[in-house]
Amino acid sequence: MSDDTIRLVTVGRILRRRRRLLAVLVVVGALVGYGVSVLFPPRYTASASVLLPGQWEERELVTQVEIATSSSVVDRAGEELGWSGVSDSELRDRVSAETADGNVIKISGTAESPERAQRLSDEVAEQFVTFAARIASGSTDPDEAAGPEALREQVKRTNQRITDLANAADPGQTVESVQTRTELEKLRTTLQEAMQKLEEADPANNRAGLVVMGPAPRPTGEAPPTRPQLVGGGALLFFVLAVVGHLAAARVNRRLRFEPEVAAALRSALLGTVDVPGDRRAHRPKARGARA
Template sequence: MSEDTIRLVTIGRILRRRWRLLAVVAVVGALVGYGASVLFPPRYTTSASVLLSGQWEERELLTQGQIAASSAVVDRAAAALAWTGVSGAELRDRVSATAADGNIIKISGTADTPQRAQQLSDQVAKEFVTFAARIAGDSTDPEAEAGPEALRQKVVQTNRRITDLAEAADPGRTVESVQARTELEKLRTALLEAMNKLDEADPASTKAGMVVMGPAARPTGEAAPTRLQLIVAGALLFFLLAVIGHLAAARMSRRLRTEAEIAAALGSALLGTVDVPGERRVQRPTGRGPRAWVRRLLGLDTRWDLPAPQSSGGETGRQLRYRRVCTRLRTQLPAARGLLVVVPDGDEIAHRAAGQLVAEAGSDPSPGSSGRGCPALRRVGVSVSRPLVPDRDTESGAVVVLSAGSWTAEELAGIAEACADAGHEVVGTVVAGPVLARPARPAGRSRDRAVPALAVGDGAKGGSG
């Protein structure tokens, strides 16, 4: 598993090198979202408001909201609407009620057409008002209304009788008449207080007044999620999954990226790192056939997790790195007659580096000269899946040349075992990396810049002479 921190530059590299694949994945996600919108038909939602008169506590409003969305109310609304193929149980999933500020119950209905959504909300609101009035006692049942009304009539008659008795009594001439008038007034006051308490205790007089605040508005747009929202959500979801998949693959990658890890996997010493000049665009493998064409079209034929090539230090610096590798080989193996340069197949950068290394070793002084020359090098390509190295002949060892971030420890161990089976000891490892070659300056421009210096020199010389 790679321990590299996921940074914005990594995501930017994914977007830059995999934009074609991400675009195709986003289009597929949009098509999936469109398919989901076809499977789930559009829905329309509207609301009707019911005003509750009087003073209500919060928990009482919540109770009224639950009553508005209960089966007792919705089933009555379903029976009144009589929609074909729609039962009360199905409508209960489409109706909701919430308690809003100001003693208002907001009843929402959802249907497949705007007209049906409006009818459903209005009918449920109407049935809720009727049902709540019946619970509170405000109904048309004559037996329920006869008791309180008869009691009020009796109280009125009693008040009239008390008035008649008070007028018939001797108006204050005797003590008995004064006491009688006082007792009659006390009786009148007690009756009035009892009627007031009865009116206050009657729920129909305080909380049965519910009013539907007009018909529900006909919806003009679909309820969420709309078809456009599903399409956008599908494209965005697939796009994010593709990016996360790339990051997870890079996180779980076992390819070796550092020189120390590569040398340890091959069981040899690191001879050095060399630079291979190349273009800014990553080298694409050549392949034919529909599969290769699709991979090239989507950008899957190039590695996205490799860092961008750094600027080169110039041809002199690159040659110096190859010379140092030859020097280390000459120092470690002074008597070696020849070495194999083993390069994994498919590693274009390593192949170019191996060719340059072989050319540099050939230009070294020969053993017969005054200095000890670099051992003769012969480049050999091996398959990583089934590595096979030529048997030992004139060579006395092998040098493995490869690029960083391309191979796992198991693959490199297989190459080392193949070298050992052929009788070659891996004497060193060379890691190659791509760099951006500096553009060569035109010869005319450099010549023009050199002319003034020569002129100054000639003039100075002629002046001194």
């Protein structure tokens, strides 16, 4: 390679002399980009916002983002959508989530059409809210009837049972019946107070109320890279490669090194070669005086 610095004059000379070739390569690059856009159909991305009320630390928000894109959420969303030809792994690749200002998580879904992208993001947001509520209640099984609602239902049935026992007691004013009804009322009061204290002391109650902030807006444009971007990128890539190739060829040292190359440059036949030793110095007579 030559050590000469490549100047703008060299680039301009290449552009002038090779403009036809460069134009052809630009067209070829544009066609290649168009072919890539045909192989990969356009995609659309819609985003749904989920509000997390209360005070949240940064690491907790990051955890919620991981939960929103987990297989437990995305796979259940895929079951609800029932799209044929879309596997669970492909669906997970189409879903992403990120945190925004104000304890908001934006869940984005990418699909082949604006309608499917909107449905995907909305369904994942709904499943995320449901799954977060199950985690806050201490259960991740969707079929398990546990949690605050089940506990309230159990308390309701217990209160009804206490009422039935109080009515079944001796309606008279005997000492035993009065004591029985009194104990049952104390039990009812104690149960209600315990339930109230449990709800007040449970920190999950302040964090389970995730809210989906409305349906995702339907996208109006394609997600990058779009077809014009691929066409322009292919044309620019081929143009840059062509210029770099010409500059590399211009910097190559063109000194002839082999006998056939020398003969071809001189347009004559090769008559013979002479071996010159490279480790011996030419013998020179020793001179004397000022001239030496």
